[in-house]
Amino acid sequence: MTQMNGKSAVIALGGNAITQPGMEDTIANQFANTRRSLDGIVDLAKAGYNLAISHGNGPQVGNAILRVELARGKAPILPLGICVADTGGGMGYMIEQSLQNRLKQEGLDRRVVTIISQVIVDRNDPQIAHPTKFIGQFYTEEQAHRFTKERRWVMKPDANRGWRRVVPSPQPLSVVESETIKTLVEQGTIVIAVGGGGAPVYIDEKGNYEGLDAVIDKDLASAVLGRDINSEILMILTSVDKVAINYGKSDETLLHDITLSQARQYYDEGHFPPGSMGPKIRAAMQFIQDGGKEVIITSIANAGRAFDAGVGTRIRPD
Numbered sequence: 564m565t566q567m568n569g570k571s572a573v574i575a576l577g578g579n580a581i582t583q584p585g586m587e588d589t590i591a592n593q594f595a596n597t598r599r600s601l602d603g604i605v606d607l608a609k610a611g612y613n614l615a616i617s618h619g620n621g622p623q624v625g626n627a628i629l630r631v632e633l634a635r636g637k638a639p640i641l642p643l644g645i646c647v648a649d650t651g652g653g654m655g656y657m658i659e660q661s662l663q664n665r666l667k668q669e670g671l672d673r674r675v676v677t678i679i680s681q682v683i684v685d686r687n688d689p690q691i692a693h694p695t696k697f698i699g700q701f702y703t704e705e706q707a708h709r710f711t712k713e714r715r716w717v718m719k720p721d722a723n724r725g726w727r728r729v730v731p732s733p734q735p736l737s738v739v740e741s742e743t744i745k746t747l748v749e750q751g752t753i754v755i756a757v758g759g760g761g762a763p764v765y766i767d768e769k770g771n772y773e774g775l776d777a778v779i780d781k782d783l784a785s786a787v788l789g790r791d792i793n794s795e796i797l798m799i800l801t802s803v804d805k806v807a808i809n810y811g812k813s814d815e816t817l818l819h820d821i822t823l824s825q826a827r828q829y830y831d832e833g834h835f836p837p838g839s840m841g842p843k844i845r846a847a848m849q850f851i852q853d854g855g856k857e858v859i860i861t862s863i864a865n866a867g868r869a870f871d872a873g874v875g876t877r878i879r880p881d
Contacts, residue, residue: 567751568611572796574604575785575846578619580800580863581654588622593654597661603800603866604753605665608673613748615792617785618658620759623650624778628699643698643730644762644774651679651758658755674752681739681772682761682779682787688733696732696778701725731777733763735784739772741791748792757784782846790853797850798869799843799860806844806860806876808834818876823851826878847878856880 580600581593607614627646641649655677662675690696694717702710707718707726721727738744738761744754760779764772782799789797805817808829821829826848835841847858861875868874 567613569613570611570796571613571615571748571792571794572607572798573615573617573785573789573792573794574607574866575782575797575799576600576616576618576658577799577801577863578621580618581657582622588626590657593623594657594661597657598665600800600863600866601662601665603798603863603869604662605669605671606867608666608671608753609669612796613751614753615744615748615788615794616658616662616753616755617757617781617788618654618755618759619781620647620650620654623654624759625699632700642774643776643778644764647759647778648679648762651762652677655679655755655758662753675755676747676752677755677758678740678744680744680757680761680784680788681764681774682735682757682784683737683739683772684733684735684763684765684775684777684779686765686767686775688731690731690733690777691775694729694731694777696730697721697727698730698778699728701727731775732780733777735760735763735779735787738784738788738791739764741788744788745792748794757781757788760784780842780846782843783849786846786850786853786855789850789855793854795856797847797855797858798866799846799858800863800866801843801860802862804862804865804875806835806840808832810834810840819873820877820879822879822881823848824881826851851878851880 581596631641659675659677666673710716711718716728718726719729744756747754760781761784763777763779764774767773807815807817809815830844835844858878859869859875
């Protein structure tokens with residue numbers, strides 16, 4: 564059995580861990596990409612970290628919704644919450660199997676399990692009434708107006724490429740299965756959880772869980788999971804080696820080690836747009852505010868070296 568070091572980390576895999584831009588999104592390619600994304604996770608497992616893994620599902624849930632639309636009138640319509648849970652299960656299976664095989668090859672005795680996660684949100688979250696998250700395929704303006712009437716979808720133009728459906732993306736509050744996840748992680752099991760941000764649920768008047776058509780940001784859900792299982796470290800793996808301010812400008816500056824206050828200042832100054840680095844920095848700030856010790860943001864390729872000096876962007880308490 565691997566000697567554990569008593570430290571725990573939540574690793575949030577970005578969407579490019581499984582689906583690469585410009586590559587056909589076949590299951591074979593997704594498996595190949597998944598296997599290539601595991602180096603850092605395996606290195607942390609070797610070092611004895613207790614681990615939980617989360618992952619994005621943007622392309623996959625988009626494909627799931629497309630299948631639902633193509634089957635309209637031929638098979639029962641699946642709501643968005645079910646599509647999120649379905650992709651969480653399918654992608655969890657890919658990560659779980661790939662990681663099990665890799666750990667076996669490395670001679671590491673670590674168990675791996677996927678838990679389909681329900682994430683509690685506030686049913687009165689402002690996003691419910693005013694959704695902003697684009698999902699699914701593009702439609703013409705004529706189709707958009709028709710679907711608004713027939714399907715009661717909220718439709719908006721997306722970057723002059725057409726019209727798309729928008730759904731709520733409420734703030735995650737807690738993970739229903741967190742106690743089970745925490746117990747498993749503390750015992751050394753590597754748990755794959757809150758896939759795609761988890762399936763959003765609210766608590767109704769009778770105290771029951773009830774699903775809703777929404778999606779939750781994966782990084783924000785990962786921060787909440789980290790808080791709920793008392794993780795010291797949140798590692799957010801994305802497509803860039805380091806976070807930058809003035810990104811893409813002549814005075815672009817890479818960030819190495821910053822404090823929570825500095826992160827908040829840069830965020831308030833508008834350096835991290837909502838559609839790119841914004842949710843990751845929000846997740847980092849939330850995790851530190853809730854008692855986390857360190858957030859590391861870096862690329863998947865650097866994951867295995869993330870604790871080396873100079874690798875990635877680190878955010879710590881003041």
